[in-house]
Structure formats: structure tokens, C-alpha cells
Amino acid sequence: MKRLLALLLLPSRYHFLGSFLIVMVVSSAIATQMTDRRNFASSELYSDVMDRWGAPIVQPGPSVRYVPSGAVFNSLAALPLQSQEVTVDAAMNYRKRGLVYFSGFDFTFRGDYSAENDQGRDIDIAFVFPINMEKNKVLLSNLVFTVDGEPKKAELDNGSDRLLWTGRLKSGAKVLFRVEFRGRGLDAFTYQLDPAAPVRNLRLAMHIRGGDNFDYADGVVPASSSRTKGDEVWLEWNYQSLQSGIPVGVILPSEKSYDQLIATMVRRGWAPFLLFFAGLTALCIYFGRPLRIYESYLIAASYGLFYVLLAYFAAFLSFYPAWLLSLLIAGGLLLFYLRWVLPKGAARYVLGLIISSLCVPTAAVFLQGYTGLVYTLEILWLLTTMMVLTTRPTVRDLIERMLAPASVEGDSHAA
Numbered sequence: 001m002k003r004l005l006a007l008l009l010l011p012s013r014y015h016f017l018g019s020f021l022i023v024m025v026v027s028s029a030i031a032t033q034m035t036d037r038r039n040f041a042s043s044e045l046y047s048d049v050m051d052r053w054g055a056p057i058v059q060p061g062p063s064v065r066y067v068p069s070g071a072v073f074n075s076l077a078a079l080p081l082q083s084q085e086v087t088v089d090a091a092m093n094y095r096k097r098g099l100v101y102f103s104g105f106d107f108t109f110r111g112d113y114s115a116e117n118d119q120g121r122d123i124d125i126a127f128v129f130p131i132n133m134e135k136n137k138v139l140l141s142n143l144v145f146t147v148d149g150e151p152k153k154a155e156l157d158n159g160s161d162r163l164l165w166t167g168r169l170k171s172g173a174k175v176l177f178r179v180e181f182r183g184r185g186l187d188a189f190t191y192q193l194d195p196a197a198p199v200r201n202l203r204l205a206m207h208i209r210g211g212d213n214f215d216y217a218d219g220v221v222p223a224s225s226s227r228t229k230g231d232e233v234w235l236e237w238n239y240q241s242l243q244s245g246i247p248v249g250v251i252l253p254s255e256k257s258y259d260q261l262i263a264t265m266v267r268r269g270w271a272p273f274l275l276f277f278a279g280l281t282a283l284c285i286y287f288g289r290p291l292r293i294y295e296s297y298l299i300a301a302s303y304g305l306f307y308v309l310l311a312y313f314a315a316f317l318s319f320y321p322a323w324l325l326s327l328l329i330a331g332g333l334l335l336f337y338l339r340w341v342l343p344k345g346a347a348r349y350v351l352g353l354i355i356s357s358l359c360v361p362t363a364a365v366f367l368q369g370y371t372g373l374v375y376t377l378e379i380l381w382l383l384t385t386m387m388v389l390t391t392r393p394t395v396r397d398l399i400e401r402m403l404a405p406a407s408v409e410g411d412s413h414a415a
Contacts, residue, residue, distance in 0.1 A: 015293045016277060019300035023273050026304035027266045050186060053095050053104045057185035061086075061245065062129040062177070063194040064115050069122040069168060078194070079125060082174070083201035085112040088189060092210025092253060095186075103254045105208075106184045113177040117169040129163040129179050144180040188217060188252060193245025200241055204248055208233040211253025221248050258319040265362045266307045273303060276357035280338075283350070286394075287343050295341055299334065306330035306358060319366075327359055356382070 061084065065076035087110045095104040117123055131143070145152050145163060152165060169175055189206070193199050208214065212228040214235075223235040237248045280299070284290055291299070306326050313322035331354045338350045356378060364374035390396065 015291065015296035016281075018293070019277060019296045020270070020273065022297060022300040023304045024270060026301075026307060027269050049095055049102050049104075053102070054183070054185040056188040056190070057107070057183070058132075058190045058192060059109065060130045061191060061193045062111070062113055062127060062179070063197065064125055064127050066117075066119070066123040066125045066169075068119070069124050076126065078197040079115055079117075079123075080197040080200055081194075082114045082116045083112075084193075084199070084203070086110070086191065086202075086204040088191075088204070088206045090189065090206065090208045090252065092208065093184070094210075094254075101254065101258070103187050103211075103252045104184065105186075105189075105210075105252050106182070107189065108180070108182050110180045111178065113179075114174055115169070115177070116174045117171055120171055122168060122170050124166065124168050125175075127165040127167075127177055129177075130161060131163055131181065132161050142182040144178070146178045148176050149178075188249065190217070190220060190247050190249030192247045193242075195245045197245070198241070198243055199239060199245055202237065202239045202242070204237040206233075206235040206250065208235070208250075208252060213253045215251040217249070217251055219247060220250070221246050223248075223250070258314055261319070261366050262307070262311055262314065265310070265365045268361065268365070269304075269307060272357040272361040273300075276303065276353050279349075279353045279357070283342060283346050283353075287346055289342055291341070299337065302330055302333045302337065303358070305333070306362075323362065323366075327362075331358060 062081070064079040064081060066079045067076060088107055090105045090107040093104045093106055095102045111129075113127075115125065115127070117125075129145075143163075145165070147165060147167070163179065165177070167175070191204055193202070206223075209232050211231055212233050214233055216222050221237070224238045226233065226235045228234075231253075233253070235250060277300075280291075306329075309326035309329055310323055313326055316322075317325070334354055335347065335350055339347050342350070360374065360378050364378075367374060
């Protein structure tokens with residue numbers, strides 16, 4: 001019973017709870033910042049990128065309204081488009097702000113639309129195509145508008161962001177519209193169909209160059225077909241008939257997100273710290289040198305400092321040099337301090353603890369294809385080491401000391 005009680009009290013005797021709390025506070029603070037791209041390092045980071053590069057693109061489809069010829073334009077009815085052929089060619093142009101890579105993209109939009117007068121008499125129609133010049137970062141010189149193949153002056157309705165064309169359409173006649181422009185945006189492209197009119201013969205084809213890890217936002221209809229080749233993606237939506245408009249589109253590919261890698265390291269950091277602290281406690285018992293409360297807390301703070309340094313160094317350096325520099329600083333601090341706290345013979349054991357609890361687990365995160373293998377090999381190495389060590393009398397004596405009552409804690413070990 002005394003040995004069981006000693007084992008249960010062992011963490012408190014080495015000030016584990018306070019040390020663990022320090023690491024968890026650091027981890028939660030950094031993880032929260034890193035997983036919210038809009039707030040990391042600056043609450044204005046995301047808005048700054050939008051101001052400079054553009055916002056997520058939400059492109060409404062055109063609408064056609066009509067009145068019988070000669071009537072006053074005070075009660076417009078919706079005229080469904082007979083076909084919509086839309087092509088979006090996007091090239092990724094990732095924007096880096098600090099640590100975060102944003103999915104900026106340049107795109108060319110081309111829409112071919114046809115409308116038909118099936119009302120049995122002449123009608124006057126208004127073709128309206130919304131264009132958000134500011135959010136899309138569109139230049140008017142890039143805007144091309146044709147009606148039945150004839151170029152028309154791109155006029156905006158009363159200075160608003162709506163392209164407007166009005167004309168007369170004879171009974172049974174068709175009219176073809178083409179709208180083409182270039183723009184740039186951020187993160188996502190969504191095409192919203194006119195909710196007031198049925199959709200007929202819709203085809204939207206999207207070609208993305210520069211990444212293949214695309215996704216779909218909530219409420220957006222996935223592509224009817226998709227294929228990838230290298231860093232290119234082809235997506236296509238085909239609908240012959242719909243009762244009302246639906247949003248279609250895609251979240252564009254993202255660059256390898258080092259902010260997400262760091263956030264993953266931080267979220268998992270508590271587990272390697274348990275290994276580190278358990279090994280450190282064993283060393284303290286082995287060398288007969290219990291940790292004082294301030295020593296435990298300083299060691300925990302130095303351990304957690306690795307994640308803070310990595311997050312902010314990576315905002316100014318490439319990720320891998322930032323990781324190595326953070327590891328050298330935090331690991332060097334731990335090694336230097338523990339060489340002073342513990343006897344000199346403990347240095348190699350401390351170095352092994354730093355490598356196994358800080359270096360290997362964090363490296364396993366960015367070796368994404370081999371993460372499971374790295375963890376498995378480390379567990380195998382730890383098990384093998386423990387099996388070998390437990391055959392030695394000195395280690396058996398150490399285990400006895402760990403299970404001994406607190407009164408024997410201060411006894412020295414003749415190594």
C-alpha cells in the first residue's frame with residue numbers, strides 16, 4: 001500500500017501538475033492563434049491580404065427580365081436563359097503574409113449565354129450581369145461584352161457594379177451574350193445562379209493550375225465530374241434542368257500550410273512532454289537530486305518555448321530553418337540548465353530525452369507520409385531500451401526507488 005501511495009504521489013513530489021499546466025497554457029494559446037488564419041500575429045492580417053489581393057469570389061450569374069414591347073418597365077418578369085456555358089481558368093498565386101500562405105489566384109472568366117423569346121410576341125428585355133469590380137480586383141480594360149458576336153460598350157448601371165444591356169427581341173428570336181473578364185481573388189470561387197428563374201442547360205467548367213487539394217464550402221454543390229493531373233484540376237458541373245438556381249463552386253487549393261503543421265505539433269505537444277517529464281523524474285531519482293518547484297517550472301517553460309519560437313521564427317524564416325533554430329535554442333536551454341541541476345553524468349541521458357520527446361515527435365508531423373512509421377519506430381526503440389535497461393541491477397534499483405515512500409527520496413545513488 002505504501003508503495004502504491006508513493007507511486008501515486010510521485011508526480012506531485014516533482015511538481016508535475018504546475019509544469020504540465022505551463023506547457024498546456026502555451027500550447028492552447030499558440031494553437032488557437034495558428035488555427036485561426038485571420039488572427040495569427042495580427043488581427044488585421046486577413047483583411048490586409050484581402051485589401052491587397054482580393055476577396056473570395058462570389059460571382060452571381062446573369063438575369064434576364066422582360067416586358068411586352070411598348071409596355072412600361074415597371075413590372076418585369078423573369079425570362080429563363082436557354083443555356084449557360086461558363087469557363088473559369090484559374091492559376092494559383094499563393095500570397096504569403098508572415099507564416100501564413102493564402103490561396104490567392106488569378107482567373108479568366110468567360111460566360112456564353114443564350115435567351116429566347118418564347119412569349120409569342122415581341123418583348124423588351126434587360127440583361128443584367130453583376131460584377132464586383134473592387135472585390136474581384138477587375139480592371140475595366142479587361143472586360144469584354146458582346147451581343148450576337150458584336151462588341152458592345154461595357155456600361156455599368158448608374159455607376160453600380162452591374163453590367164446592363166437592354167434591347168428588343170422579336171417573337172421566336174434568340175440572342176447570344178458573352179461576358180469575359182480577368183480578375184483575382186482569394187480562397188474560393190462560387191458561381192450563384194439566378195434564384196428567380198429555372199436553370200436550363202448549364203455547364204460550368206473550371207480549370208485550376210498550381211494545386212490539386214481543392215475542397216467544397218458548405219451549401220455549394222460539388223462538381224459533377226473531376227480529374228487531376230500533377231498540380232492541375234479539371235472540374236465540371238452539368239445540369240440540363242433545375243427548378244431554381246443553386247450555388248456551385250470550389251475552395252481553391254492551398255499551399256502546404258506550415259501554420260497548420262505547427263498547430264498540429266502544438267496540439268500533440270502534451271504527449272511528448274509526459275515522456276520527457278517521466279524520463280526526467282527517473283533521472284532525478286537515479287541521481288538522488290529531486291527537482292525544486294522553480295526548477296520544474298523553468299524546465300517546463302523552456303520546453304514550451306520551443307513552440308513559441310517556432311511559430312514566430314517561421315513568420316520570418318523558411319519553415320525548416322525555423323524548426324531547426326527553435327530546436328537548438330530550446331533544446332540547448334534544457335541541456336545547459338539540466339547539466340547544472342543534475343550531475344554531469346546525466347547530460348547524455350538528457351540529450352536523449354530531448355531528441356526522443358521534442359525532436360522526433362515534431363519531425364514526425366511534417367514527415368506526413370511517414371508519421372505513423374516514425375512514431376512506431378520510436379516506440380520500438382523505447383521498448384527495446386527499457387527491456388535492455390531493466391536487466392541491469394542499477395535500473396532495477398531505480399524502479400525500487402520510484403516505488404519507495406517519499407522518505408527515501410533524498411537518498412543518493414552511487415553511480
